[in-house]
Amino acid sequence: MGSKWILEYAWLIAFLPFLAFAIIGLYLHRWPKISAYLSIASIGISSLLALGTAFAVFSTKEGVVYEAAMRWLDMPGLRVDMGMLLDPLAAVMLMVVTVVALLVQIYSLGYMHDEPGLASYYAYQSLFAGSMLGLVLANNFGQLYVFWELVGVCSYFLIGFWFGRNSAKEAAKKAFITNRVGDFAFLLGILFLQLLFGSLNYGSLATALEGYNHPATLLIVALLLFGGSIGKSAQFPLHVWLPDAMEGPTPVSALIHAATMVAAGVYLIARAFFIFSSSSEAMLIIAVVGGFTALFAASIALVLNDIKRILAYSTLSQLGYMIMAMGTGAMSASMFHLMTHAFFKSLLFLAAGSVIHALANEQDIFKMGNLYHKMPVTAGAFIVGALSLSGIPPLSGFWSKDEILAGALGSGHIILYLLGLMVALMTAFYMFRLVFVVFFGSNQAEGNPHESPWIMTAPLAILAGVSVVAGLPGSPLMKYAFGHYINTPAALHVQPGLLTMILSTLFALAGIGLAWAMYQQKLLEPRLLVGKVPKLYKLLINRYYIDEFYAWLVARVVDKSAAWLFWADINIVNRLVNNIAFFTGRSGETLRYTEDGQVQSYALYMLGGIVVILAAALYLSDVI
Amino acid sequence: MPSLSHYLLLAAVLFGIGVYGVLSRRNVIAVLMSVELMLNAVNINFIAVMKFVPSDRHVGQVFALFVIVVAAAEVAVGLALIIAMYRHKKSVNLNDFNLLKW
Numbered sequence: 001m002g003s004k005w006i007l008e009y010a011w012l013i014a015f016l017p018f019l020a021f022a023i024i025g026l027y028l029h030r031w032p033k034i035s036a037y038l039s040i041a042s043i044g045i046s047s048l049l050a051l052g053t054a055f056a057v058f059s060t061k062e063g064v065v066y067e068a069a070m071r072w073l074d075m076p077g078l079r080v081d082m083g084m085l086l087d088p089l090a091a092v093m094l095m096v097v098t099v100v101a102l103l104v105q106i107y108s109l110g111y112m113h114d115e116p117g118l119a120s121y122y123a124y125q126s127l128f129a130g131s132m133l134g135l136v137l138a139n140n141f142g143q144l145y146v147f148w149e150l151v152g153v154c155s156y157f158l159i160g161f162w163f164g165r166n167s168a169k170e171a172a173k174k175a176f177i178t179n180r181v182g183d184f185a186f187l188l189g190i191l192f193l194q195l196l197f198g199s200l201n202y203g204s205l206a207t208a209l210e211g212y213n214h215p216a217t218l219l220i221v222a223l224l225l226f227g228g229s230i231g232k233s234a235q236f237p238l239h240v241w242l243p244d245a246m247e248g249p250t251p252v253s254a255l256i257h258a259a260t261m262v263a264a265g266v267y268l269i270a271r272a273f274f275i276f277s278s279s280s281e282a283m284l285i286i287a288v289v290g291g292f293t294a295l296f297a298a299s300i301a302l303v304l305n306d307i308k309r310i311l312a313y314s315t316l317s318q319l320g321y322m323i324m325a326m327g328t329g330a331m332s333a334s335m336f337h338l339m340t341h342a343f344f345k346s347l348l349f350l351a352a353g354s355v356i357h358a359l360a361n362e363q364d365i366f367k368m369g370n371l372y373h374k375m376p377v378t379a380g381a382f383i384v385g386a387l388s389l390s391g392i393p394p395l396s397g398f399w400s401k402d403e404i405l406a407g408a409l410g411s412g413h414i415i416l417y418l419l420g421l422m423v424a425l426m427t428a429f430y431m432f433r434l435v436f437v438v439f440f441g442s443n444q445a446e447g448n449p450h451e452s453p454w455i456m457t458a459p460l461a462i463l464a465g466v467s468v469v470a471g472l473p474g475s476p477l478m479k480y481a482f483g484h485y486i487n488t489p490a491a492l493h494v495q496p497g498l499l500t501m502i503l504s505t506l507f508a509l510a511g512i513g514l515a516w517a518m519y520q521q522k523l524l525e526p527r528l529l530v531g532k533v534p535k536l537y538k539l540l541i542n543r544y545y546i547d548e549f550y551a552w553l554v555a556r557v558v559d560k561s562a563a564w565l566f567w568a569d570i571n572i573v574n575r576l577v578n579n580i581a582f583f584t585g586r587s588g589e590t591l592r593y594t595e596d597g598q599v600q601s602y603a604l605y606m607l608g609g610i611v612v613i614l615a616a617a618l619y620l621s622d623v624i
Numbered sequence: 625m626p627s628l629s630h631y632l633l634l635a636a637v638l639f640g641i642g643v644y645g646v647l648s649r650r651n652v653i654a655v656l657m658s659v660e661l662m663l664n665a666v667n668i669n670f671i672a673v674m675k676f677v678p679s680d681r682h683v684g685q686v687f688a689l690f691v692i693v694v695a696a697a698e699v700a701v702g703l704a705l706i707i708a709m710y711r712h713k714k715s716v717n718l719n720d721f722n723l724l725k726w
Contacts, residue, residue: 597725600655600718604647 004059006052007066011084013049013094014137016042017130024123032118039122040105043129047098050091050133057091063485067139067203078194080142085202088485089270089335093136096342097260099466101129103459104255107350110456111251111357121161121249128154132260136267140200141190144268148186148228151261152179158256159248171244178241182231189224193275196221206274215279222275222282225268226289233265233319236293240547242316246308250353253308258315258349259342266319266338269326270486277329277490287327291416293320296544298426302433303540306363307352310434314389315345317423321404324416329492330407332483336474337400339482343470344388344397347463351382354456355438358449365434369443375451379439381460386435388467390428390508393501396471402496402504403474403483410494421507428511436519631672639665652709652716656702663695 020042024035057064069083084090105125112118131150138144153176160172194200196217197208212218229235234242245257256262269276269286276282297316304310318341325334356363358375372379388395391402401424408417437443451457474482476495483493517523530537542548594601638661645658667688674684706716713720 595725597722598718599721600647607643607647 006056010053013046014133016046017126021126029119035119035122039126043102047102050094050098054091054095063088083139084137085139100259100346104251107459108251110453124157142200158252159245168247171247175241175245179231182227185224185227192221218279219281222279229265243312246312254346254349259346263338266322273331283327290320290323291419294423298423300543301430307365325404328407328411331491332486333403333407335486336482340396340400340470344385344467348385351378354378354452365437368438369441372439374449377457381464384464386431399471399474405500406494406496425507425511428508429515432512432515628676635665635668650718652706
């Protein structure tokens with residue numbers, strides 16, 4: 001019990017990065033190196049505090065819950081607190097976010113070493129870390145929403161970090177605007193909660209919801225809240241921003257667009273699980289959206305050539321997996337996968353960044369090759385990440401993926417279970433296609449690639465180690481401790497059976513084998529396969545024409561309605577205003593001749609006016 | 625014996641003549657005289673109403689006296705103005721005093 005005092009200081013976890021952001025932004029921006037060290041120091045202390053907090057939270061058998069808040073905004077009908085809710089769920093997220101953020105910031109020292117905007121890069125990184133941690137700590141939806149938008153704007157800054165490039169500018173705008181669509185629904189959902197239940201606090205809402213018996217309203221509220229998840233976690237149909245977000249620096253992609261921010265949507269569902277789970281229709285929709293995104297994104301990843309975009313579609317697919325798990329009710333499995341995915345996907349991105357760095361910003365995998373001997377640490381780390389993502393035992397991805405599959409099976413969603421296995425096969429295939437083409441293979445990269453400096457490889461090594469062991473808390477070896485702590489009464493908790501474990505491993509091995517046969521041994525020429533199904537290939541390589549569809553939709557609906565409104569503005573509003581001005585001018589022109597300078601005329605007008613007023617007064621008072 | 629209505633009618637006619645004179649005469653002196661007519665029409669009203677409506681206070685008479693005092697002052701100021709205007713324009717015809725227009 002001696003470690004409880006640290007919970008009272010947990011707000012510092014989010015506050016320190018904000019402080020670093022302010023100091024860098026106000027005073028240190030001319031000294032990039034000092035800025036970087038300050039940012040790393042602040043997130044380092046935060047991660048130590050987060051580890052201490054987690055230690056305190058997990059110190060008892062049930063997990064400690066600590067809540068503190070202060071008033072931030074209060075008006076009739078709306079009260080928003082700034083507070084913190086520390087429970088096992090928040091503690092896990094705090095650990096994941098601080099550890100990954102710390103490693104990414106250290107790695108950035110090497111990756112961004114000759115970057116002129118290094119100080120602002122670290123300022124944004126600190127702002128992001130603080131916002132994300134504030135989001136995790138929030139004890140009510142109002143605070144959650146504030147930080148939700150803050151991480152969104154950090155994402156915008158960092159995607160557009162190289163704003164000299166047009167594509168980066170466009171991608172940043174796309175990410176921000178696409179997110180606004182989802183966030184609008186999310187805000188409506190939050191306001192609905194306030195209107196229906198009179199509070200935004202998680203605890204009060206959970207109590208208020210117990211006696212609430214109005215499934216149609218709950219469904220609407222749950223779907224509106226899920227809209228936020230669709231935007232932030234890039235689920236179909238708002239997934240289009242995430243692949244383009246790869247225009248940002250690779251460490252940013254690793255931290256924000258793979259490990260933490262995009263997982264905020266999943267975290268939201270876990271936090272508000274009491275709302276979602278009380279509407280079975282909403283849960284089904286969530287499961288279907290997630291499952292569809294998982295399959296859809298994985299199929300695109302099969303054919304792409306850009307190393308970062310493959311990883312981006314893989315992230316989409318894995319986020320779909322988590323959302324699907326939430327929908328089937330396997331909340332702890334989903335959070336478990338969120339944690340393991342955060343580690344191995346940030347590992348994969350950082351390793352990919354190391355490759356891109358060594359090859360002078362080359363991102364096409366077919367222009368790489370045989371890098372295993374030149375970059376052994378990077379290659380090893382990448383392979384560990386890929387194995388983990390593919391779900392090969394005993395790496396972390398294996399345990400979490402199997403729990404999700406078991407959840408789908410246990411809740412009776414056989415189709416989603418099969419879909420999950422299918423995605424596991426595709427995941428293994430595209431990851432090892434990447435591994436074989438980039439690190440082995442017969443292609444030769446141009447130039448003379450060399451291993452990255454230790455400041456980049458050290459975070460890789462640490463993350464690789466974490467990726468190996470992160471699955472243990474959810475494995476029988478630690479008696480499924482993860483599912484014991486991260487749980488709610490409504491959540492389904494199914495341990496994966498032996499059949500699921502064997503099946504998923506076989507599917508993963510099949511995917512790896514297929515990739516090996518096609519890209520290493522050339523037993524099956526990819527080009528021949530493409531020739532067999534040219535239409536399918538075209539559909540996949542063009543990402544199902546979703547972007548084109550949106551472009552068409554924008555041209556059709558937005559541009560057309562804008563043209564119509566422009567016409568209305570010119571011909572109705574403008575014309576009205578012009579005519580009013582014209583009328584005023586003309587009446588002035590005419591009436592000014594009554595001002596003839598003769599006082600007697602004015603006296604006559606006055607007399608006329610008095611007569612009119614008197615007549616009116618007499619008429620109204622009925623004297624006559 | 626004339627009644628209140630007769631007095632009021634006389635006052636109204638006198639006031640109408642005054643208004644007509646103010647609005648239609650071009651000579652400034654005539655306009656000033658018409659204003660005096662209007663003031664005196666009002667005075668007749670005051671006195672007549674005081675005579676026919678019983679009251680122990682002589683408010684009507686007092687007011688009539690005040691009006692006469694003010695009229696005397698007004699005539700003094702008005703004639704001074706007219707002299708100033710005449711010195712300026714060598715005319716007392718109002719048609720010549722229409723500088724302040726469109």
